[in-house]
Amino acid sequence: QVQLVESGGGVVQPGKSLRLSCAASGFTFRTDAMHWVRQAPGRGLEWVGFIWYDGSEKEYGESVKGRFTISRDNSKNMVYLQMNSLRGEDTAVYYCARDPAGSGWALDSWGQGTLVTVSS
Amino acid sequence: QSVLTQPPSASGTPGQRVTISCSGRSSNVGGRPVNWYQQLPGRAPKLLIHNSDKLSSGVSDRFSASKSGTSASLAINGLQSEDEAVYYCAVWDDSLKAVVFGGGTRLTVL
Numbered sequence: 001q002v003q004l005v006e007s008g009g010g011v012v013q014p015g016k017s018l019r020l021s022c023a024a025s026g027f028t029f030r031t032d033a034m035h036w037v038r039q040a041p042g043r044g045l046e047w048v049g050f051i052w053y054d055g056s057e058k059e060y061g062e063s064v065k066g067r068f069t070i071s072r073d074n075s076k077n078m079v080y081l082q083m084n085s086l087r088g089e090d091t092a093v094y095y096c097a098r099d100p101a102g103s104g105w106a107l108d109s110w111g112q113g114t115l116v117t118v119s120s
Numbered sequence: 121q122s123v124l125t126q127p128p129s130a131s132g133t134p135g136q137r138v139t140i141s142c143s144g145r146s147s148n149v150g151g152r153p154v155n156w157y158q159q160l161p162g163r164a165p166k167l168l169i170h171n172s173d174k175l176s177s178g179v180s181d182r183f184s185a186s187k188s189g190t191s192a193s194l195a196i197n198g199l200q201s202e203d204e205a206v207y208y209c210a211v212w213d214d215s216l217k218a219v220v221f222g223g224g225t226r227l228t229v230l
Contacts, residue, residue, distance in 0.1 A: 045210075047210075047220065110165055110166070113164055
């Protein structure tokens with residue numbers, strides 16, 4: 001079965017960097033786009049960005065553009081979220097999610113999430 | 121302020137039918153398939169509906185959805201206590217080049 005496991009969350013000071021990882025298994029990783037979605041405490045879902053199946057295309061939400069970078073390693077079934085210049089408003093649970101080819105941007109599998117807390 | 125507008129709350133009694141709306145614009149709902157997610161308390165979101173009206177695998181057929189113009193809606197028939205959750209609509213926005221989520225609708229089963 002499809003499994004997505006995020007890791008790398010924790011407490012980080014404002015202005016610092018953090019890299020999240022998402023390990024994928026149970027499906028053909030190299031054929032699917034992958035997304036990151038976050039949820040601040042007590043708030044709704046916010047899309048962070050996505051990476052195409054081969055890494056050739058990426059898009060980001062306005063609030064993270066220029067600070068966050070998504071990458072993937074299809075040989076390891078991993079997707080990453082590099083977060084730089086972190087701010088308090090980046091505090092959230094970060095989910096990785098699968099976007100199967102031809103799904104119409106439907107995220108059909110999600111990880112359990114990893115909590116990032118930005119605080120001094 | 122979300123690009124997609126959902127009512128913040130909805131409620132119903134067991135057995136009732138409840139609908140949740142999602143209003144957007146031509147660059148998103150009007151031209152792209154809408155997806156609906158359910159988030160139970162303390163859990164990751166779960167895909168309920170994809171491509172505007174297609175039930176995701178394993179999801180109860182009490183759930184259905186439709187889209188007309190720049191609006192979409194999710195319907196839940198035969199409401200059950202286990203349906204208490206927050207429901208989100210989401211869609212790709214061609215102008216923003218981004219996936220946009222509605223603000224979420226918290227459903228309470230009275």
